[in-house]
Amino acid sequence: MATPFARTHNALARETPRLALLALAVAAALLAVWLLWFTLASVTLYEVSTSARLEVGTVPRAVSPAQSGRMIATRLSIGRRVTAGDVLVSLDAEPQRLRLAEAERRMLDYPRRLASLDREMALLGDADSADRSSAAAATRAARARATEADAASRLAADIARRHVEDSEAGGVSQADAIRARADARRAAAVRDALAEDARRIATEAQSRGGRNSARREELERMRLALADDQASTTALATQLRIDIAGRVVRAPVSGIVADVQAVAPGAIVVAGQRLATILPAGDLIVVAAFDPANGLGRIRPGQRATLRLAGYPWTEYGVVPARVERVAGELRDGRMRVELSAARGAIRGVALAHGLAGSVEVAVEHVSPARLLMRTAGGALR
Numbered sequence: 001m002a003t004p005f006a007r008t009h010n011a012l013a014r015e016t017p018r019l020a021l022l023a024l025a026v027a028a029a030l031l032a033v034w035l036l037w038f039t040l041a042s043v044t045l046y047e048v049s050t051s052a053r054l055e056v057g058t059v060p061r062a063v064s065p066a067q068s069g070r071m072i073a074t075r076l077s078i079g080r081r082v083t084a085g086d087v088l089v090s091l092d093a094e095p096q097r098l099r100l101a102e103a104e105r106r107m108l109d110y111p112r113r114l115a116s117l118d119r120e121m122a123l124l125g126d127a128d129s130a131d132r133s134s135a136a137a138a139t140r141a142a143r144a145r146a147t148e149a150d151a152a153s154r155l156a157a158d159i160a161r162r163h164v165e166d167s168e169a170g171g172v173s174q175a176d177a178i179r180a181r182a183d184a185r186r187a188a189a190v191r192d193a194l195a196e197d198a199r200r201i202a203t204e205a206q207s208r209g210g211r212n213s214a215r216r217e218e219l220e221r222m223r224l225a226l227a228d229d230q231a232s233t234t235a236l237a238t239q240l241r242i243d244i245a246g247r248v249v250r251a252p253v254s255g256i257v258a259d260v261q262a263v264a265p266g267a268i269v270v271a272g273q274r275l276a277t278i279l280p281a282g283d284l285i286v287v288a289a290f291d292p293a294n295g296l297g298r299i300r301p302g303q304r305a306t307l308r309l310a311g312y313p314w315t316e317y318g319v320v321p322a323r324v325e326r327v328a329g330e331l332r333d334g335r336m337r338v339e340l341s342a343a344r345g346a347i348r349g350v351a352l353a354h355g356l357a358g359s360v361e362v363a364v365e366h367v368s369p370a371r372l373l374m375r376t377a378g379g380a381l382r
Contacts, residue, residue: 037369038368038370039368041368041369042366042367042368043367043368043369044363044365044366045364045367045372046361046362046363046364047290047294047295047299047361048360049288049289049290049338049359049360050359051288051289051335052288052289052307052357052358052359053286053287053356053357054284054286054287054342054352054353054354054355054356054357054358055284055285055286055287055354055355056255056279056280056283056284056285057283057284057285058253059280060277060278060279060280061252061253061255061277061280062274062276062277062278063076063249063251063252063257063274063275063277063278064249064271064272064274064275065089065091065246065247065269065270065271065272065273066246066249066271067091067243067247067271068269068271069091069092069093069247069268069269070091070092070266070269071090071091071092071263071265071266071267071268071269072092072265072266073089073090074088074090074263074264074265074275075087075089076088076089076257076260077257078257078258078259078260080256080257081257082254082256082278083251083254084250084251084252084254085250085251086250086251087248087249087250088249088250088251088275088276089248089275090247091247091248091269092247093243093247093248096243096244096247097244099236099240100240100241100244103233103237103240104237106233107230107234107237110226110229110230113226114223114227114230117219117222117223117226118223120219121223124212124216124219125216127212128209128212128213128216131205131208131209131212132205132209135202135204135209136205138201138205139201139202139205142194142197142198145194145197145198146191146195146197146198148194149190149191149193149194149195150191153184153187153188153190153191155187156184156188157184157187157188159184249275253278253280254280255278255280255281256278256279256281257276257278258277258279258354259276259277260275260276261273261275261276263275279354284352284353284354285325285342286305286307286320286322286339286340286342286360287337287338287340288337288338288340288360289332289335289336289337289338290335290362291336292334292335295336295338296336298364298365299324299327299336299338299364300324300327301324301325301326301327302323302324303323303324303362303364304321304323304362304363305321305323305324305340305360305363306320306321306322306361307319307320307321307322307340307342307358307359307360308358308360308361309350309356309357309358310356310357310358310359312350317350320342320343320352321342321343322340322342322343323340323341324339324340324362325339325340326338340360340362
């Protein structure tokens, strides 16, 4: 039995240095591989935000009335799809409609009244021209008659003077002289009457011209007042149409009604009161808030990111690929706002919608394990 054990012992003694060398070589190779990985491999570093949510890229729009009044009808309901311009709420506008109908009735009457004044002014102008012509002719005729009477009066006075002289000389009888003086006085009276009549005709013509001028000015004032009234009524009708249009609340944009205030028909609403909120149709973005101490200068547009939705385990539903689009330059409430684009339909069975919350991981840097270890050690020593 001693001989076989001696041989085994000798064989093992001869094999031990060879196994040790082999183990040392394997260990050296593994160490070299590890050193290569430790210095040359790349490790991705992530910045994580647990306060992220999906939002519509455009700002939600409020549905508010432009006028105050009593609500008579509403077509607002959460989840309803609307198109820009759709009537959503109607306010009572009956008083404004009645005033508008009265204003429009008056507006229809203004052209007729203005045309009547224009015709009256034209007729007055024609009548004034004709009256002036007639008065001028009558004045000329009266003056002509007065001139004729003046000549006849002069002739009668001359004859009377001669008859008086002849009567004193005994050439004619005294009775003829008396008749001649009477004819002279009568001719003078006719002359004076015709001259006075000519002055009366001229005065009456001037008076009628003054009355016509006053009437023409009165008509012009009436026309200007009527035109001003027409302009005021037109402006009132325009304002009433604006008021009536403001009592019909329309959808400002196309989208989905996301929120509705509890206001029933019959309630009084005031101008600017928020009645509902519409989420405009558009692409969804991811809005996340990061710690500025770690995110400033490290998170930049174009970096890859991953969105994990709260309530949907990523091990079952997966994640949503995203990409950094915009980084805010100012802090809000001590946090840094980052906007990311998300791929629609990235998660099967989940419809991405406004308001879904989750967490975001942004790949900010790729470093080697050695550099990461030195960075960690440096941070621990500070």
